[in-house]
C-alpha cells in the first residue's frame with residue numbers, strides 16, 4: 001500500500017536536497033539525474049504493488065501530447 | 076564431407092498430379108520448405124503420415140538470417156533425428172556478456188547447471204539447419220518435396236482445401252485435407268485468404284554483417300551499448316561455424332539502407348571493431364528494420380499458420396525460428412491424431428490457443444528488449460542510459476539491462492489439454508511445462524527415453540502395467556538405478572510411484588503420486604481433445 005501520509009522527518013530539508021541535485025542542470029541533465037533517482041528508489045522500495053500505485057498517481061491528469069517512435073503495421 | 080548448402084539448387088520435377096484426370100488427394104500439404112515447414116513435414120512423417128511439401132523456390136535460405144538455436148529446439152531436432160549433426164556442426168555457447176562503452180556491465184549464463192544433454196544454444200547458419208532437416212526429410216519415404224511449386228490460390232471445400240499450384244510448366248490443382256502454411260513472414264497464403272498479421276515496427280535500422288575471419292573472441296554472445304568503435308549505438312557479436320562472425324550494428328532510423336549496405340561503408344565499421352589491420356572478408360550484408368506482430372488466430376478451418384507466417388519478432392532473443400519449430404511440433408502430433416481419426420478435429424483449436432499464448436510471450440520479451448535497445452522516446456532513452464550507468468556499481472541495475480532475453484519454450488499453463496494437479500508437487504514440471512532433460516545410467520538421457528508419442532513416465536522399482544487404451548501409450552519406467560545421479564527425481568519432484576503423462580511434443584499434461592490406470596485414461600482423453 002502506497003503511503004501518502006507524511007513520512008519525511010524534515011520535509012523542507014528533503015525538498016532542498018532534491019532541488020540541490022538539479023542545480024544548474026540543463027533539462028537533459030536533469031532528466032538523467034531523475035531517471036537514476038527513480039531507479040534507485042524503486043529498487044529500494046521493491047514492492048511492485050506500491051510502485052504501480054505510485055506510477056499511477058504520478059501519471060494522473062496528464063493527457064499524452066507526444067508520440068512514441070513506433071509504427072503500427074499490418075502485413 | 077563439406078556441402079555448401081547455400082549454393083545447392085534442387086530440381087523441379089513434373090508430378091503425376093499435374094496430368095491426373097481427377098484432383099489428386101493429399102492428407103496434409105505443408106507450404107514452405109523453411110525451417111518450420113521442414114520440421115513440420117518430418118514430424119508428421121515420423122508418425123506415419125504421407126506429407127506433400129511445396130516450395131516456390133529451389134534453394135535453401137541464404138545470407139544472414141537465423142543463427143542462434145536454443146536448447147529446446149535442439150531437443151526437438153533430437154526427436155526429429157537430426158540433433159547430433161546440428162550440435163556437431165554448430166558453435167556451442169552458454170554465456171552472454173554485455174558491455175557499456177569499454178566496461179563489462181553484466182553477464183549471464185543461460186545454462187548454469189549440469190546434467191543436460193544439450194547446451195543453452197548453438198550458433199549455426201540457417202542454411203545448415205535447413206540443409207540438415209532436408210537431409211533428414213530425404214530419408215523419410217512419406218515425404219515428397221516439390222521445388223518450384225508455388226501455391227497461388229486456395230479455395231476451401233467441405234472435404235478439404237483446393238490448392239492452385241504454379242510451376243514452370245503451368246498451373247495444376249490438388250486437394251488437401253489440411254494445409255500447414257509455413258510460407259514465411261510475407262505469407263502469400265495469409266494474403267490470399269484476406270487475413271493479416273498486426274503489430275508494431277521499431278524506428279531503427281540494423282546492419283547485419285557476416286564476416287569471414289580468424290579471430291580469437293570466445294564462443295560467447297557479446298553485446299555493446301555505446302562502444303567507442305560505434306558510438307551512441309549498439310553492436311552484437313556472435314561466432315558461427317566456418318570462421319564466420321555475425322556482427323549487428325545498430326544504425327538508427329535516419330540511416331540510408333541502400334548506402335549502408337555498400338562495402339565501402341561496411342568495411343570501416345568492421346575495422347573499427349576488429350582493429351585497422353584485421354584481415355577479413357564480407358560474406359553477406361543486409362540492413363533490416365524489425366517488427367513484432369502476429370495474426371489474431373493461427374487456425375482458420377483446415378488451414379493452419381505456423382512460424383513467421385503466423386507471428387514475427389525482432390531477433391534480439393532469437394525467438395523467431397526457435398518458436399516456429401515449437402509451432403511445428405505442436406501442430407504435427409495433433410494433425411496426425413485427427414487425420415488418423417483418433418482425435419476430434421477440435422483438438423486443432425488447442426494449437427491455436429497454446430501457440431497464440433506462446434507468440435504473445437515471445438512478442439512481449441522481444442518488444443521489451445527492443446524498447447531497451449531502441450528507446451522509443453526521450454524518457455525511455457534517459458532510463459536506459461541511467462540503467463547502464465548504475466550497472467557499473469549497483470547490482471540491481473544489471474538485472475534491468477536488456478540486450479535480449481533469449482528464447483525459452485513456453486509452458487502451456489492454461490491449456491485445455493492439461494489435467495489439473497490433484498496431488499502436491501514442487502518444482503517446474505507443472506502440467507503444460509516442456510519436460511526437462513536429465514542424465515540416466517550408461518550415458519542415456521531422459522528426453523531420449525521419452526521419444527515421441529504419448530508416454531507414461533513412471534518412477535519406481537518396477538514398471539506399471541497399463542491396460543490397453545484408445546490412444547497408443549508407451550510406458551517408460553525410471554528405476555533408482557537408472558537415475559544414477561538422482562537428477563531426474565529432483566527435477567520431476569519424484570518419489571516411488573510418481574507418474575507423469577507426457578504428450579508427443581514432450582510437454583507434461585498430467586501427473587500423480589501413484590499410478591492409477593483410470594486417471595491416466597481420463598487424462599489421455601483430455602489431452603487428445605476428447606475429455
Ligand SMILES: Cc1cc2nc3c(=O)[nH]c(=O)nc-3n(C[C@H](O)[C@H](O)[C@H](O)COP(=O)(O)OP(=O)(O)OC[C@H]3O[C@@H](n4cnc5c(N)ncnc54)[C@H](O)[C@@H]3O)c2cc1C
Nearest residue numbers: 107109110111131141142143226258259382383395396397
Ligand atoms: C537478421 C535475422 C536474424 C535472425 N536470427 C534468428 C536467430 O538467431 N534465431 C531464431 O530463432 N530466429 C532468427 N531469425 C528469424 C528466422 O530467420 C525466422 O523466424 C525463420 O526463418 C522462420 O522460418 P519459417 O519456416 O517460418 O519461414 P521462412 O524461413 O521464411 O520460410 C518460408 C518458405 O516458404 C516459401 N514460400 C513462400 N511463399 C510460398 C508459396 N506461395 N508457395 C510455396 N512456398 C512458398 C519460401 O520460399 C520459403 O522457403 C532471424 C531473422 C533475421 C532476419
